[in-house]
Amino acid sequence: MDNSWKIRDITIPNRVVVAPMAGVSNSAFRMICKEFGAGLVVCEMISDHGIIYRNKKTISMMKVDPREHPMSIQIFGGTEDTLLEAAQYIDQHTAADIIDINMGCPVPKVTKTDAGSKWLLDSNKIYQMVHKVVQNVQKPVSVKMRIGWDRKHIFAVENALAAQEAGASMIAMHGRTRKQMYMGEADWETLHDVAQVLDIPFVANGDVATPELAKKALDEIGSTAVMVGRAALGNPWIIKNMVHYLETGEKLAPQTVRERVATAKHQLNGLVELKGEKIAVPEFRQQAAYYLKGVPRSARTRAKINEVWTAQEVYDLLDNFVEDYEKRQKQKAARSEVK
Secondary structure (H helix, E strand, O other): OOOOEEEOOEEEOOOEEEOOOOOOOOHHHHHHHHHOOOOEEEOOOEEHHHHHOOOHHHHHHOOOOHHHOOEEEEEEOOOHHHHHHHHHHHHHHOOOOEEEEEEOOOOHHHHOOOOHHHHHHOHHHHHHHHHHHHHOOOOOEEEEEEEEOOOOOOOHHHHHHHHHHOOOOEEEEEEEEOOOOOOOOOOHHHHHHHHHHOOOOEEEEOOOOOHHHHHHHHHHHOOOEEEEOHHHOOOOHHHHHHHHHHHHOOOOOOOOHHHHHHHHHHHHHHHHHHHOHHHHHHHHHHHHHHHHOOOOOOHHHHHHHOOOOOHHHHHHHHHHHHHHHHHHHHHHHHHHHHO
């Protein structure tokens, strides 16, 4: 069964896209997602000003591993001119396949600069912005939005149509308003309304946390693909499970704790290669917490990881944790056999 689709001339091999997440979606994380079968990965959002002023950290965020294609780099900004300049830099100086414009970020420090979700209040502005970028770059342009600013200002259909008319090659939409942030339920009905009117690929985002929900979203919303965000934190295996389920209707067995820890170590290793140990280890602490979440008696190991500064110490703590965990499981099995 061929689940591939296209963003203009770029083939996306399956229906599972991994959302850009600030502070998470660096090249190391994206590579893990690719290894677990993600059809498309998106770089964490990057400030247009950071690109224009050639901020060293910003430029390093745009490093693309040759193995992670197809991928897109997402930018945000408050004016047409600065956003265009940033888009042209990505177009000419990076290996990204797609340029993604962020019109969905709900964070106040972004919206108060007239960026992110602030665009959702004016479909004319969306049209002008997207049109200007599309006309002046070679790569396909996609747009990530939310359904609206708040319940009183939901212009999802108008905004999506404005972006399409302006030349966007794909639209992704999160089924929450800016005011909701990440609370409450995603509004799949509004996403369905958007899917009905678009001719370009449409990617549905929000509450896609299991393989069954991925299938349900595709069926009920009628979207081209689904976008997975927080469900993949510390659990990129969910991507492989979703891709497999959408292709076969069958679910894979969950990762064992040992496999989960091996994935965590692999991600840290990639992060060290990307950023150096000094930055990578503290940055990975939050990821380690996601990987160990829900595993019995992991709190102590999580706390210890927060206190160490070398990758080797993190590996050792994780290895010890797995050994202790497996020992406890064996003892538990032996006790139940005796009974």
